[in-house]
Amino acid sequence: MDNRRFSWYIILAAFITLMSCAEEESKVAGPIKYETPIELKIFEEHFYSIYGGKRFTGSIYFANNINPYIGMCSYYYNYDGVYNTIRINPDYWYNISQYQKEQLMFHELAHCIYKLQHDTTIVTLRTYNNKMKCPKSIMYPILFDTCYNNYRTYYLEELRNKIKGT
Numbered sequence: 165m166d167n168r169r170f171s172w173y174i175i176l177a178a179f180i181t182l183m184s185c186a187e188e189e190s191k192v193a194g195p196i197k198y199e200t201p202i203e204l205k206i207f208e209e210h211f212y213s214i215y216g217g218k219r220f221t222g223s224i225y226f227a228n229n230i231n232p233y234i235g236m237c238s239y240y241y242n243y244d245g246v247y248n249t250i251r252i253n254p255d256y257w258y259n260i261s262q263y264q265k266e267q268l269m270f271h272e273l274a275h276c277i278y279k280l281q282h283d284t285t286i287v288t289l290r291t292y293n294n295k296m297k298c299p300k301s302i303m304y305p306i307l308f309d310t311c312y313n314n315y316r317t318y319y320l321e322e323l324r325n326k327i328k329g330t
Contacts, residue, residue, distance in 0.1 A: 198223040207269035214320060215327055218277050220250070227251035232303060234260075234307065235268050237275035246277045262305070267312050267319070271302055276325060278330045289315050301326065 169273065189297055200208060204224050212219065230236045234256040240247045250272045268280040285300040291314065298311035302319045305325065 198225040200224040207266055211270055211273050220273055220277050224250040226254040227263040235272045237272050263313050264277055264307050264309055267302060267307055278327050280326055
């Protein structure tokens with residue numbers, strides 16, 4: 165009878181030990197990796213075709229819970245190190261122009277990959293007889309349609325210079 169009771173305690177101790185190991189493994193597991201929707205992936209690949217260099221290793225996905233923002237780069241810290249995500253608000257995404265989508269994705273990728281910060285500087289940009297007050301950088305915190313459409317080449321080159329400086 166004593167041997168049965170002793171065997172029962174051994175089995176119980178082994179079971180508790182196995183359960184605690186599984187719990188520990190879940191604490192150090194990496195984050196969930198979401199598949200990037202094709203309509204976002206197109207702009208991510210376009211970014212790499214222009215700027216090359218580092219690749220984004222986190223998740224890019226649509227998220228409704230980021231209002232009032234259109235896009236957001238977030239950093240998470242876990243046992244494996246830093247993990248980042250780009251979340252795009254689908255309510256805005258499906259109602260903005262192609263250039264605004266490019267501007268938004270390039271802005272968020274520059275935050276997450278190169279750690280670029282917002283730049284709120286306004287400058288006067290000139291083309292032929294036009295001159296406009298516009299954000300200096302694609303890293304401006306608000307989408308700007310007219311300036312980006314008119315001076316897109318300038319903004320893409322300005323971002324290239326910022327990336328080179330990192």
